[in-house]
Amino acid sequence: MAVLVTRPHPDNAATAAALRDRGVAAVLAPLLQFEAVTVADDATQYDGLIVTSANALRAIADHPALARWRRTSVFAVGGHTAEAARALGFASVVAGEGGATELPPLIAAHFAARAGVAAGRSPALLHLAGADLAHDLSAPLDAHGIHVTVHTAYRMATVAHLPQEARDAFTAGRIDAILHFSRRSARAFVAAARADGVEITALALPQCCLSEAVARVMHDAGAEHVVVAAAPNEPAMLDTIVRALRQR
Incomplete structure (x- = not known):
């Protein structure tokens, strides 16, 4: 069995x-x-700081303000991003369960239980986001009296073609399923598969998606077998795809 991993390096x-x-x-x-x-x-x-991807932390690894930011708390979208924050030297890391929409109540609860913000001043957070902002957390946090400034820290450029190894694997029938971690990478996969002439073969395989939003991209592309992970994180995705493969 072999699974195509479309996740970035x-x-x-x-x-x-x-x-x-x-x-x-x-x-x-x-x-x-x-x-x-x-x-x-x-x-x-x-x-x-709010980080909804480990890529945001990679982007600030050499930033001159990093030493100052390390003295604050990091609110990470999930365990993987939280690990990246700790690896970068952040000591106070609050991790969600893997979905950006879960962060506002988690952040609000954190500051409600904390006396460290100066009296009479609303907490101020910096959201280090990607250029393709999937979740703007400013409005839901503003409802809790928390001000958010959004700065773009990175962008993810689309790759037009599949690697030769992947094209060869499709031709040889060695791919049994495909993992999709975001809407953008799913859309990029469909475009690349079409450009490389493997679209029909690729869309006939099981597609394991991080969320319903990602799954909609694959459904709209005509994929025949789309499954969604039980939770928006990598372990759940891998458990889901392994079960799907064993049922084939």
């Missing part, structure tokens, strides 16, 4: 290793490429 390597631990081979086909964007240091004393 370097996270795709960890996904491949996790698949191997489950007895499944991986073929890497990153359809998005990370590009850091310079984040201006506005010298604001933020009370915390």
Whole structure:
């Protein structure tokens, strides 16, 4: 069995290793490429950072304000992003369960139980986001009296074609299923599969998606077998795809 992993580098390597631990081979086909964007240091004393992707942390690894930001709390979308924050030296990390929409109440509860923000001042957070902002958390947090400033920290450029290894694997019938971690990478996969002449073969295979929103992209493309992970995180995706493969 072999699964095509469309996740960008370097996270795709960890996904491949996790698949191997489950007895499944991986073929890497990153359809998005990370590009850091310079984040201006506005010298604001933020009370915390919001990161909805580990890519945001990669983008600020050499930022001159990093030492100051490390003294604040990081609100991470899930365990993987939280681990990246700790690896970058952040000591106070609050991790959600893997969905950006779960962060506002988690953040609000954090500040409701905390006396560290100066009296009479609303908490101020910096959201280090991607250029393709999937979830703007400003409005739901503003409802809790928390001000959010959004700065673009990175962009993910679309890759037009599948790697040769992936094209060869499709031709040889070695791909048994495909993993999709975001709407953008799913759309990029469909476009690349079409451009490379493997669209019909690819869409006939099981597609395992991180969320219903990602699944809609594959349904709209004509995929015949689309499954959604029980939770929006990698372990749930891998458990789902392994079960789907064993049922074939």
